[in-house]
Amino acid sequence: MDITINILLTIATAATPLLIAAIGELVVERSGVLNLGVEGMMIMGAVGGFGAGYLTGSPWIGLLAAIIVGALFSLLFAVMTLSLATNQVATGLSLTLLGLGLSGMIGTSFVGQPGVRLPNLDIPGLSSIPVVGKLIFGQDPVFYISIALTAAVMWFLFRTRTGLTLRSIGDSHTSAHALGIKVIRYRYLAVIFGGACAGLAGGHLSLVYTPQWVENMSAGRGWIALALVVFASWRPWRVLAGAYIFGAVWIGQLHAQAFGIPVPSQFLSSLPYLATIVVLVLISRNKRLTMMNTPASLGQPFVPDR
Amino acid sequence: MRIELVKRPQRSALFSMLSPFIAFALTIIAGAIMFALLGVNPLDAFNIYFIQPISEVWQLHELAIKAAPLILIAVGLSVCYKANIWNIGAEGQFIFGAIFGSIIPVLFPQFEGPFVIPLMLLLGMIGGALYASIPAFLKTRFSTNEILTSLMLVYVAQLFLDWLVRGPWRDPQGHGFPQTIQFGDWAVLPQLMPDDGRANWGFVFALVAAVAIWLMMSRMLKGFEVRVLGSSPRAGRFAGFGFNRMVFFTFLLSGALAGLAGISEVSGAIGQLQPVISPGYGFTAIIVAFLGRLNPLGIVAAGLVLALTYLGGEAVQTALGISDKVARVFQGMLLFFVLGCDTLIHYRIRLIGLALTNGAAKLEAAPKLEEAR
Numbered sequence: 001m002d003i004t005i006n007i008l009l010t011i012a013t014a015a016t017p018l019l020i021a022a023i024g025e026l027v028v029e030r031s032g033v034l035n036l037g038v039e040g041m042m043i044m045g046a047v048g049g050f051g052a053g054y055l056t057g058s059p060w061i062g063l064l065a066a067i068i069v070g071a072l073f074s075l076l077f078a079v080m081t082l083s084l085a086t087n088q089v090a091t092g093l094s095l096t097l098l099g100l101g102l103s104g105m106i107g108t109s110f111v112g113q114p115g116v117r118l119p120n121l122d123i124p125g126l127s128s129i130p131v132v133g134k135l136i137f138g139q140d141p142v143f144y145i146s147i148a149l150t151a152a153v154m155w156f157l158f159r160t161r162t163g164l165t166l167r168s169i170g171d172s173h174t175s176a177h178a179l180g181i182k183v184i185r186y187r188y189l190a191v192i193f194g195g196a197c198a199g200l201a202g203g204h205l206s207l208v209y210t211p212q213w214v215e216n217m218s219a220g221r222g223w224i225a226l227a228l229v230v231f232a233s234w235r236p237w238r239v240l241a242g243a244y245i246f247g248a249v250w251i252g253q254l255h256a257q258a259f260g261i262p263v264p265s266q267f268l269s270s271l272p273y274l275a276t277i278v279v280l281v282l283i284s285r286n287k288r289l290t291m292m293n294t295p296a297s298l299g300q301p302f303v304p305d306r
Numbered sequence: 307m308r309i310e311l312v313k314r315p316q317r318s319a320l321f322s323m324l325s326p327f328i329a330f331a332l333t334i335i336a337g338a339i340m341f342a343l344l345g346v347n348p349l350d351a352f353n354i355y356f357i358q359p360i361s362e363v364w365q366l367h368e369l370a371i372k373a374a375p376l377i378l379i380a381v382g383l384s385v386c387y388k389a390n391i392w393n394i395g396a397e398g399q400f401i402f403g404a405i406f407g408s409i410i411p412v413l414f415p416q417f418e419g420p421f422v423i424p425l426m427l428l429l430g431m432i433g434g435a436l437y438a439s440i441p442a443f444l445k446t447r448f449s450t451n452e453i454l455t456s457l458m459l460v461y462v463a464q465l466f467l468d469w470l471v472r473g474p475w476r477d478p479q480g481h482g483f484p485q486t487i488q489f490g491d492w493a494v495l496p497q498l499m500p501d502d503g504r505a506n507w508g509f510v511f512a513l514v515a516a517v518a519i520w521l522m523m524s525r526m527l528k529g530f531e532v533r534v535l536g537s538s539p540r541a542g543r544f545a546g547f548g549f550n551r552m553v554f555f556t557f558l559l560s561g562a563l564a565g566l567a568g569i570s571e572v573s574g575a576i577g578q579l580q581p582v583i584s585p586g587y588g589f590t591a592i593i594v595a596f597l598g599r600l601n602p603l604g605i606v607a608a609g610l611v612l613a614l615t616y617l618g619g620e621a622v623q624t625a626l627g628i629s630d631k632v633a634r635v636f637q638g639m640l641l642f643f644v645l646g647c648d649t650l651i652h653y654r655i656r657l658i659g660l661a662l663t664n665g666a667a668k669l670e671a672a673p674k675l676e677e678a679r
Binding site: 036076079080083084085086087089090091093094095097098099100101102104105108219220223226227230264266267269270273274276277280281284285287290303305 | 472634637
């Protein structure tokens with residue numbers, strides 16, 4: 001029983017960064033912008049969060065720093081693609097490449113240093129309830145943030161006027177512009193929100209998941225988050241489901257390695273990446289579903305003609 | 307303050323030529339700021355980074371060794387990107403090319419003779435092309451996003467290579483080191499001028515590939531097809547150019563070239579398979595392709611520049627104790643500035659102050675709008 005709960009807990013921990021990064025990217029893509037820099041923003045958040053936590057000794061300041069670093073880094077992408085109308089695919093890629101390089105350089109002195117970890121929630125009485133206590137009341141704070149964030153984004157996109165506007169921009173920026181909506185401003189805010197989320201996800205990696213700094217520690221999670229958004233056909237609750245499936249795959253392969261299953265560990269390690277490909281294929285086979293849900297102006301540059 | 311873009315009536319030939327140079331200048335400025343922040347005199351740093359690594363003949367050979375894979379891969383990618391098809395998994399295709407090509411020297415070391423190298427190169431190209439055919443197949447058959455699948459396959463390829471050199475292909479006499487046996491004499495790509503330095507035939511392959519692709523893109527129907535389908539898929543369909551065929555063509559071509567780069571690197575520069583055989587050539591080549599303006603001849607120049615950033619990174623690490631990740635930062639900044647400067651080709655950029663100029667801008671823009679229509 002204890003083992004099952006522990007496995008469930010680790011799955012939640014593995015799923016949380018995927019969920020947060022993917023929810024952020026979902027909002028960005030709903031506004032019609034494709035930011036392939038998630039991996040770069042995430043790793044910058046991870047190094048920023050670790051650094052701030054390590055230097056101040058406070059994991060909370062670390063977490064805040066991760067969010068800010070992610071948001072600032074995404075601003076670079078926003079200026080390029082929104083103000084200078086550069087190719088979004090290429091710019092996103094360069095954000096990832098720059099982030100991986102910059103974080104490696106900044107983090108050189110952090111390698112091998114002990115980090116700080118965000119403490120798990122511990123509510124006297126509630127957290128010690130058998131079985132559900134730990135699962136519901138005893139996880140790390142970012143877990144609760146991720147769930148709240150998903151609910152908030154769901155409500156924002158589909159229950160508020162601003163959310164409707166954001167989605168309409170994603171479907172047709174020219175029509176939205178003709179209606180007098182400030183397309184570029186909305187997109188700036190969306191991209192920065194996505195950056196903050198990716199930064200937070202990175203902060204979770206270096207302050208909760210493995211409280212230390214390892215180069216390239218995001219290990220493709222940013223890319224998997226991007227795939228999750230497609231897999232979820234741009235629906236927040238499906239992102240939640242997808243993130244937990246991937247969390248399970250990630251933890252499953254780790255446990256399989258620990259149990260000494262007679263399969264080379266490299267094959268098990270490649271499972272999350274192969275699983276990503278498989279689910280992408282499964283979801284994109286259904287062309288009508290994808291066509292219907294993809295924001296119509298996704299990835300297209302927009303220059304207001306005033 | 308706000309940035310406003312005004313569309314040019316036609317693309318500016320001047321900025322089309324200048325933009326890589328402006329981008330390079332901006333990178334240097336940003337790099338100077340970075341070095342200053344790190345507490346190093348920027349002039350000293352630049353001397354160590356950009357000048358010293360190419361001041362002797364043998365160092366030029368090292369430059370050619372680093373530039374060869376970058377150019378080979380980037381030339382292939384440029385065709386993909388021109389067709390608006392996004393293969394970003396060249397790193398994986400590079401690795402599979404290296405693995406396929408190494409079948410001969412690792413599993414059949416008794417094969418000797420002048421046919422060994424051509425066979426290895428051919429196998430390398432097949433390996434890279436086969437690996438690239440996976441995202442191409444998934445895209446054409448299931449319309450799966452090729453960006454994500456090709457990238458995921460990079461991680462898979464890296465893990466597969468890791469398993470090979472630690473498991474079945476490990477050198478039994480290698481004292482447990484994760485590496486294959488050293489390639490035999492016939493399986494090593496010959497050096498061009500052994501008296502001067504280590505540069506091998508890989509660099510020649512890169513130049514030949516660049517010229518060949520340049521001819522194809524500018525003088526042949528296939529190149530026209532690529533450009534039409536890239537800029538307007540609808541027009542391409544009317545012209546009877548198949549999009550799916552194009553996806554396969556560009557992926558197989560870029561995969562084969564990446565595979566050739568992989569086996570050339572392993573056979574020429576390393577001499578055996580190791581867990582890591584590339585310092586990110588497949589990704590850096592994306593930067594090379596854009597810096598070279600997706601033009602094969604421009605890519606040769608861009609490949610040399612990016613090769614220099616690798617050498618410079620190693621130089622500042624030994625001389626100044628700065629992490630060689632500084633190379634990655636330079637490469638990333640360079641790509642950013644290139645993309646930003648490319649905006650100048652199609653747009654005039656105007657900085658607009660707050661409210662005051664708003665009305666004036668509108669008045670000015672109105673006739674331009676008419677023009678555009």
